[in-house]
Amino acid sequence: MFFGLAFGLVLVLPYRLACAQKFYDVAPAFEYRNRSFFLDGKPFRFIGGSIHYFRIHPMLWEDRLMRVRSMGINTIQFYIPWNYHETEKGKYNFVGSRDVVRFIKLAAKNGLKVLLRLGPYVCGEWENGGLPWWLLLYKDLKMRTSDPRYTNEVKKWFDKLLPILLPYLHRNGGPILMAQVENEYGSFSECDHNYTEFLRNLVKLYFGPDVLQYTTDGPSKDLITCGSVNGTLTTIDFGPSSNETVDKYFSIQRSFAPDVPLVNSEYYAGWFTLWGQQKQSFPSTSEVMNTIFHMHEIGASFAFYMLHGGTNFGFWNGAEDVGPVITSYDYAAPLTEYGDTTPLYIAIRNWISGLKDWSWPPKSLPLPIPKIEVKGEELYYFGSFDQYARAAKLDRRCRSSVYPLSFEQIRHPYGYVIYSTTLESVGTNLTIPLLKDFGFVFMNSIYQGVFVNKFKDVSKNSILLRNATSGSSLSIVVENQGRQTYETINDYKGILSNVTLDGKVLKNWLMCGINLKYIYEWIFGTHNLEGSRRLFKKTPQKNASEKKVGPGIFFGTFTVPYAADTFFDATGWHKGMILINGVNLGRYWPSIGPQVTLYTPAPVLQYTNNIVLIELQKPNSKCYEGNCSVDFLDHPIFRYLDD
Template sequence: MESQITFVLLSLCLLPIVFVLVNSRSFSIDYKNNCFQKDGKPFQYISGSIHYSRIPREYWKDRLLKMYMTGLNAIQVYVPWNFHETVQGVFNFAGDRDLEYFLNLANQTGLLVILRPGPYICAEWEMGGLPAWLLQKPNIILRSADTEYLKPASDWLAMLLTKMKPWLYQNGGNIISVQVENEYGSYFACDYNYMRHLHTLFRLFLGEDVILFTTDGNTDKEMICGTLEGLYATIDFGTDTNITAAFIRQRRFEPKGPLVNSEFYTGWLDHWGDKHASVDTVKVSKMLGEMLSMGASVNMYMFEGGTNFGYWNGKFRSVVTSYDYNAPLSEAGDPTDKLLAIRDVIKNFRDIPVGPMPPATPKFAYGFITLQKVSLLDTLSPQGPVRSQYPLTFEEIKQYYGFMLYRTTLPRNVPEPTPLISPLNGIHDRAYVSVNGVFQGLMERDTALVMNVTGQQGDQLDILVENMGRVNFGSYINDNKSLLGNLILGNDVLTDWSIYPLDIDTAVANGLLQVDHSGSAMEAGDGPMIYSGTLKSTGLAWDTFVKLNGWTKGQVWVNGVNLGRYWPQRGPQQTLYVPGPFLSATQPNNITVLELERAPSSELTMTFNELLSHEDIELFLNHSGWPVS
């Protein structure tokens, strides 16, 4: 009893000390001296963007430590709304979604945080971070004062900002500033009432002391529509921009206060079918040094991009699975020449932490495995089909990601090749067409809206529709998925559809698509089909890269985890990153492949490589961001 009383008295004595320590923490804008102030002293942040949603939880600490050892004193973090509220009203902050654990790791590492909670984030992320269930309201105006949007957005922010308030710097945490919306000036709505509402909401839940800011592109229109009185206006630009002209533009909206480049582009993203994007290291280093010499605070976008696992990539032109971004840390979190060059620049402006840079994560070449065909797709809709005279959208059926199978019958004999047409560009995004289980070809949004089919009246017509990721930027983020509008065969409108929402991910995660569960394996063929195999345990669970020689387009799962899309024939990405934590060192690893077009005509193999063959090394280095030794 006496010891308990002593403990209570000591605790009460310590409370004033803790209060004083927290109360002495401040982060503010010094308009007189055109800088930030941290605890009453001038402060310049040197930050890098990192997306916890694109990196396995097991690697968060490794990536943060590498950023700290480069000399960064802050990180910039997006919070994707749809990553945490996939189903309306159900919030998930567990496992790889544990934002507070991530913030705590950053705090322990010595990194301040610039938080970007949206509600819209862009980030080349699916629908710019907005949840697809918003599209159940067909006339909704996203990112506006439309109450159909504002009510769920406000509910989300009320929950998230309440959770974030204890992490503000002045409350003892490490969040020094919070962005309101994201590059709003690039959006057509230009709705100041919407921005005023967000401003009020952020102040209500975060208080009056935290710095709230906006970020917009380097044009007058974007700065005019994206900024609001009471929100500190910052700008973003890359190495192709005149620094002085860009900061003069910021000064027109913020005559006093710190110069801030909130997104200084160290690299760029890749789209399927484009050449791999890169930004010259010398240019990045030179401009970074110039901005820091001017006293500007800079955030480098990206410092590590990571991976668009599963279905999380955005689409304007569809973004590849890798979000390597030609960043200072590669997709696999490995230091590059660009990182070392940036560290050399930072040394001129602040003390670099003493000690070695953490090494690259270990890699291992596990060799090749053989796959067998194990399943047709129409068995993967356990709840059965939805019947409809005309096609329904993914959103109407509440199947927001992945694939749906649309099935009907041919209304008449079509002995000669007959056009199957999507007259209103209604293929969102790719449709794989079969008649009586025989693959006929594919249709694709914007590019292939007509194909020929043949068959007899009553033959089964299957259309497998793939969602390639919703538009994440611009005026068309209301991006519904499905057969939008009717399909026409010759002169006949196709009707009487059976629509199967395919739950492939659950089937894979539950081990239902392995060879042992499906009897004898079938021969490979064209068209959508699932294949599986096993990677034997080796006593190691190290990072690797999978290459699918001879395969065309599809998805890969390792032990139930969706690695994302492969599409080597379109490129530029040729490999899929497999983080070591996804593998088992002691148990066989289940590998599942959904091939959508054409499997290899000879051996059904895939290879797990530490590095690729000599003829692929240059392409691989371009993809991964590794320095050439």
């Protein structure tokens, strides 16, 4: 990058035994007794919080950890999402943005202790709660239970993950103090203690009996009854509350575990945001701080959720029952999505500065990363979704079936799939009883309307086609908006029922997953695939007024004079996603809001930058005026009704 920006069973079992012989005879270095933690024999408590390596560009990991440590924080906490490291069954990835060991080492370098949240379910408003999509290939699988098909896959994952983490336990000279099993399991309806005890035993097998394991649940007896696990530390989570309420919550924790330290593992200073959310309110700085004062006064340890939220890059956002989580995961955290300090950050830092018994005083504040504005960068129309499907078919990247197949069945887990067929008769009423999540309908490349499975209180499973004739090409671009992250369900995506036209079932479907890497290489790479040669026979055109283009694929380039953060301004566009230099910045949907801009981290940029943009509904109106372009701003934009 031109800027130089500073930013096996047979094998495994003997390894476990060797570790046991070498380490387990040594007295634990981190423990609790008499309601207090002890680190190397000295009283210890943590003031920490969550920061997710998978929501931060890896070249900015150390920058963010330095900013966290500069607050006076001594501990970080983070999930390890299984689906981020095993996107395909049996193929593990621990490099680049998935190099969790590097993140742990950077934490240690900056004087931070680590609380690991191993899952395998993590929630975190993350796609499928962190569980791999390919688990859905098991018919009627019961995730987060003792279903042997599920626990077998969990064991394979932990057999891979835990030996990687073992050298970084505090006992072995690393920063890891504790490991959480599952996540808020008390909120899950199954309440399967055989499953959670299986997880506890598996972690103990690798980490040894002296490493503290913990659970986190809401502060109610019912939740902790299902979520707590014998032999682990029971902790709770809650947000700003009155002193009386805080005392009540901790008394519930103590009723289950009288001798444990008081711990709030997720102290909520903010919350996540959904697409289409019209209002958002967060606790005031004084409300957040008042609860901090009281928790500290009564001897509790606590961890913010979040200290730094980051970004749901790519297609990694999760969804709630009423709709998907936005691309930004700012969470109203003390550090913004792009790493700037907030009034809450300053308040926490000032408070910690005044603590007399605190061994991790704040450090000097790092300078903010500069931000840049670039406007009027031209885009060109590459092709329609129909053109893409025809080209992809030539390159054998599609599946054919009499009836529609799901995303999972065609092994295309995320993003978009184009479902295409040819009409054999005239018709008007197109109906799909079950499609997840959105289906954008085109006939002869002309946009017809959209199917909606469920968004807020809106569902739509039929539309009226205009001028449909025998031989017309029908395409439905289906978007997976993120699998449900909470109260785990088997959240299949795609067209999940028959498609009918005036009651007649449509057959003979071609299904082509939209491969963003494939598109990027078509446009900017050297691939000479048959599909791309055919598609490029027509010279890409600037969107002049005489060429009124519809939804589809756009591309362009722009330059920046120096390394800086910026924000893609989606104003005027409707719904889609954007790649810059091959990095998927995430989804945009300004027509529904509240997020309008997408954070573009400085390490993504070069001097000359390539753009690929997928627009599902309607291009920017500028494209009809001979000036199809995009802007990048030096600040983010969110629009709420009360703004």
